[in-house]
Amino acid sequence: MSSLTISKLHKSFGPVEVLKGVDLEAETGEFIALVGPSGCGKSTLLAMIAGLETVSSGEIRIDGKLVNSVAPKDRDIAMVFQSYALYPTMTVRENITFGMESRRVPRAAQAEAVKRVASLLQIEPLLQRKPGQLSGGQRQRVAMGRALVRDPKLFLFDEPLSNLDAKLRVEMRSEIKRLHQRVGKTTIYVTHDQVEAMTLASRIAVMYRGELQQFAEPREVYDRPTNMFVAGFMGSPSMNFIPARLADGGGVAVVDGPDGARAALALARPLTNAGSDRAVVLGVRPEHISPARGNGFAGKPGLAMLDAMVELVEPTGAETMIGLRHGEREIVARFDPDDAPRVGETITLALDMAKACLFDAQSERLIG
Amino acid sequence: MANATLSAIDFDPAYARAARRYFIGRVGVYSFLILFAFIYLLPLFVIVANSFRPLPEIIQNGLIGIPHSLSLKAWGQAWDSYCVSGTCEGMHRNFFNSLEMTIPATIISTLLGLMNGYILSKWRFRGSEILFTCMTFGVFMPGQLSLMPWAFILGKLGLANSIGGLILIHCVQGLSFTTLFCRNYYLSIPDDLIKAARIDGAGFWRIFFKIVLPLSPPILIVTVIWQFTGIWNDYLFGVVFSSGRGQPITASLIGMASGGISVRVYDVMSAGVLIGAIPPLLIYFFGGKYFVRGLTQGAIK
Numbered sequence: 001m002s003s004l005t006i007s008k009l010h011k012s013f014g015p016v017e018v019l020k021g022v023d024l025e026a027e028t029g030e031f032i033a034l035v036g037p038s039g040c041g042k043s044t045l046l047a048m049i050a051g052l053e054t055v056s057s058g059e060i061r062i063d064g065k066l067v068n069s070v071a072p073k074d075r076d077i078a079m080v081f082q083s084y085a086l087y088p089t090m091t092v093r094e095n096i097t098f099g100m101e102s103r104r105v106p107r108a109a110q111a112e113a114v115k116r117v118a119s120l121l122q123i124e125p126l127l128q129r130k131p132g133q134l135s136g137g138q139r140q141r142v143a144m145g146r147a148l149v150r151d152p153k154l155f156l157f158d159e160p161l162s163n164l165d166a167k168l169r170v171e172m173r174s175e176i177k178r179l180h181q182r183v184g185k186t187t188i189y190v191t192h193d194q195v196e197a198m199t200l201a202s203r204i205a206v207m208y209r210g211e212l213q214q215f216a217e218p219r220e221v222y223d224r225p226t227n228m229f230v231a232g233f234m235g236s237p238s239m240n241f242i243p244a245r246l247a248d249g250g251g252v253a254v255v256d257g258p259d260g261a262r263a264a265l266a267l268a269r270p271l272t273n274a275g276s277d278r279a280v281v282l283g284v285r286p287e288h289i290s291p292a293r294g295n296g297f298a299g300k301p302g303l304a305m306l307d308a309m310v311e312l313v314e315p316t317g318a319e320t321m322i323g324l325r326h327g328e329r330e331i332v333a334r335f336d337p338d339d340a341p342r343v344g345e346t347i348t349l350a351l352d353m354a355k356a357c358l359f360d361a362q363s364e365r366l367i368g
Numbered sequence: 369m370a371n372a373t374l375s376a377i378d379f380d381p382a383y384a385r386a387a388r389r390y391f392i393g394r395v396g397v398y399s400f401l402i403l404f405a406f407i408y409l410l411p412l413f414v415i416v417a418n419s420f421r422p423l424p425e426i427i428q429n430g431l432i433g434i435p436h437s438l439s440l441k442a443w444g445q446a447w448d449s450y451c452v453s454g455t456c457e458g459m460h461r462n463f464f465n466s467l468e469m470t471i472p473a474t475i476i477s478t479l480l481g482l483m484n485g486y487i488l489s490k491w492r493f494r495g496s497e498i499l500f501t502c503m504t505f506g507v508f509m510p511g512q513l514s515l516m517p518w519a520f521i522l523g524k525l526g527l528a529n530s531i532g533g534l535i536l537i538h539c540v541q542g543l544s545f546t547t548l549f550c551r552n553y554y555l556s557i558p559d560d561l562i563k564a565a566r567i568d569g570a571g572f573w574r575i576f577f578k579i580v581l582p583l584s585p586p587i588l589i590v591t592v593i594w595q596f597t598g599i600w601n602d603y604l605f606g607v608v609f610s611s612g613r614g615q616p617i618t619a620s621l622i623g624m625a626s627g628g629i630s631v632r633v634y635d636v637m638s639a640g641v642l643i644g645a646i647p648p649l650l651i652y653f654f655g656g657k658y659f660v661r662g663l664t665q666g667a668i669k
Contacts, residue, residue: 051566072566089579098565
């Protein structure tokens with residue numbers, strides 16, 4: 001049973017088309033992350049699910065019921081806003097009960113619900129305070145409390161963590177994950193942070209320019225991105241794109257190096273029907289590049305070698321980012337700190353071809 | 369170390385010059401400020417002093433002078449016994465006329481402004497921006513432009529020469545100001561609050577009363593002060609659309625000056641002017657700091 005179904009959804013603001021036919025569906029209890037750069041239409045999509053924006057064309061169904069023109073209050077949803085949107089003149093308790101007051105829930109039931117949510121989020125000591133007297137993290141909790149106090153069919157989160165500092169963000173992220181595991185409600189979570197999407201979601205919807213690029217489980221989005229946009233957007237530092245040509249009947253990608261030198265990289269999955277001399281882009285994530293030295297590297301299967309010059313060494317503690325130059329291209333690799341080379345050195349890189357993605361240079365789509 | 373203390377005691381001509389220049393500069397600035405404060409406050413002083421000086425003393429010593437003896441007689445006369453155009457009951461009736469006109473007109477125009485501002489900022493609809501532009505046009509329109517239309521409308525409604533007519537005029541004339549104030553203030557209330565409330569199940573009125581209105585005191589004070597002083601001090605509509613005992617106090621003051629008596633009663637005139645000025649002064653006195661605060665709110669953050 002899917003609790004949210006979106007089909008062929010379009011949205012235009014005047015002449016500007018913000019959503020160009022989005023299809024999406026969420027199973028009951030699922031955690032869907034809508035991710036994409038700013039302006040990709042993800043927040044608009046969320047606002048349309050909430051009923052805060054009108055639908056230009058297409059369908060939104062919640063629990064099978066068409067809700068295109070149903071008022072927000074009748075959609076049985078709860079939403080957490082980026083700005084938290086706590087009512088500044090009300091206490092935390094009044095903020096949480098406002099929705100129930102509007103729906104004329106009996107006082108006793110209200111008190112019961114507040115108690116449950118307050119203990120769930122550990123905000124009991126804050127109930128009598130005004131939002132202005134709370135820290136960012138506390139406000140965040142109250143905003144979630146206001147959503148949790150109802151028992152909606154759908155939870156909507158609009159970039160809820162982007163106003164928190166880095167440390168708190170990580171904490172609240174795990175807290176949201178725990179909460180979702182405990183409450184088990186269908187959740188739609190908008191974020192521009194691909195790490196949040198990866199860590200929280202059961203499925204990720206990557207959006208770009210009003211179109212859904214890929215809708216799949218986090219691992220698949222990361223390992224097998226459908227196109228170069230998704231590949232570049234997910235992961236930090238982002239995937240290296242190395243232009244190449246297919247040769248040898250589709251079994252080898254040839255990369256032009258400096259001074260006319262060429263490197264032939266054997267593909268782990270040869271493209272038999274792709275034809276020779278086709279322009280492709282080889283996508284390799286930084287963590288799939290390692291230094292080709294030490295014992296028995298050359299013998300390992302699925303590795304391809306490439307020489308590059310070290311331009312930049314950035315230790316982050318757990319790992320060290322290496323900025324490399326191969327001809328005119330920059331390549332970023334993620335090394336173990338013990339393997340870090342010196343700046344200026346030319347080293348041989350081992351690319352894990354089994355993990356590499358191959359894109360068509362023209363269409364930018366994944367071909368292998 | 370010893371050197372440093374020594375040189376501090378030493379006479380430093382550059383430092384002394386700078387200090388002298390600073391001192392002269394300060395003296396200049398303060399003299400300038402005091403001079404202008406004096407010029408600005410002099411009329412108020414003259415009026416207040418004359419309202420307490422007996423008339424013979426004013427005539428003898430001139431309009432500008434320190435009171436030699438204090439008398440409340442002029443205030444009493446101005447309030448209930450001075451004769452203006454044949455009736456000898458002072459200005460208390462006109463004072464109450466002004467109150468009767470100003471209080472309802474202030475309340476009504478402020479309420480309408482709050483509602484307009486709420487709708488034009490938070491419940492936009494097709495054409496709402498154009499509507500708002502048209503409404504703010506009234507801010508720049510001189511009152512005399514609308515005299516003839518008003519004469520026509522009041523005549524049709526049977527409200528000519530009545531307090532009710534003046535209330536109507538001031539409500540409509542003030543609407544563009546109150547709408548402008550409130551709408552611009554409400555722009556600073558985040559739309560997310562309204563959205564959250566809509567999801568929470570609140571409707572138009574509940575959102576207004578529970579969320580928007582509790583956030584409104586700063587602009588409420590600004591609007592009330594603005595409207596109260598503006599309506600109270602209005603002269604044009606009062607003179608044109610009312611007469612005699614029905615006039616607001618601002619309009620009746622002119623009757624006092626052109627009473628046709630040979631002796632100018634400066635003491636009573638001063639007291640009369642002050643009676644007419646007290647309510648706005650009180651409002652500003654008690655609400656002034658909120659007024660300034662309210663005007664600048666949103667400008668900084």
